[in-house]
Amino acid sequence: MSIPKPLYADYIQQRIRTVPDWPQPGVQFRDITPLLQDPKTFRLLVDTFVHRYMDMQIDLVAGVDARGFILGSVVAYELNLGFVPIRKKGKLPYLTEAEEYELEYGSATVEIHADACKPGDRVLLVDDLVATGGTMIAAARLLQRLGATVVEAAAIVDLPELGGSRLIAGQGIELYTICDFAGH
Numbered sequence: 001m002s003i004p005k006p007l008y009a010d011y012i013q014q015r016i017r018t019v020p021d022w023p024q025p026g027v028q029f030r031d032i033t034p035l036l037q038d039p040k041t042f043r044l045l046v047d048t049f050v051h052r053y054m055d056m057q058i059d060l061v062a063g064v065d066a067r068g069f070i071l072g073s074v075v076a077y078e079l080n081l082g083f084v085p086i087r088k089k090g091k092l093p094y095l096t097e098a099e100e101y102e103l104e105y106g107s108a109t110v111e112i113h114a115d116a117c118k119p120g121d122r123v124l125l126v127d128d129l130v131a132t133g134g135t136m137i138a139a140a141r142l143l144q145r146l147g148a149t150v151v152e153a154a155a156i157v158d159l160p161e162l163g164g165s166r167l168i169a170g171q172g173i174e175l176y177t178i179c180d181f182a183g184h
């Protein structure tokens with residue numbers, strides 16, 4: 001059964017700006033900065049996630065570098081939980097686990113501190129957007145390698161035509177998004 005759309009999904013979606021041909025021709029960039037800038041939509045956005053997760057016995061919230069930090073840390077704070085940053089390669093100072101993933105062109109690596117969570121932890125994974133799904137899957141693999149259970153992956157936006165949400169589901173990871181956009 002699919003998860004019903006949250007009450008304010010349209011209100012939130014209307015405040016996401018589309019910038020054509022950025023960062024390269026053909027890409028429709030879904031810019032969440034207007035959503036964050038407006039205090040009412042920012043609060044609605046955070047509250048939407050808090051309402052969804054407040055009864056799910058989450059132990060920890062993990063957010064993906066960089067836009068996943070903005071949302072994930074506030075959601076963690078509101079849920080009275082700790083926050084774990086999953087960072088791009090070379091930024092974390094202590095012992096790390098790393099996972100490489102494919103981008104549209106080339107590859108990238110995300111890292112997590114080896115002691116960021118412990119076996120059995122129930123983790124909520126947060127990013128702003130799912131496109132090809134590579135980032136979310138790599139982040140989930142890092143958490144799983146440390147023995148955590150990814151209770152759900154959550155994002156504001158899904159771009160279903162890029163196939164990421166299907167890939168994430170294919171990995172057995174539950175995905176919750178507030179709105180989706182056609183096209184890239």
Ligand SMILES: O=P(O)(O)OC[C@H]1O[C@H](OP(=O)(O)OP(=O)(O)O)[C@H](O)[C@@H]1O
Binds near residue numbers: 066068130131
């Ligand atoms: O589903 P995918 O194809 O993996 O794409 C989604 C990722 O792309 C964007 O981050 P980006 O890599 O542009 O980094 P940034 O947050 O530093 O801008 C976005 O914030 C997601 O993390």
Ligand SMILES: Nc1ncnc2[nH]cnc12
Binds near residue numbers: 027029030129
């Ligand atoms: N179209 C898009 N808009 C915003 N962030 C993205 N990350 C990958 N594709 C994106």
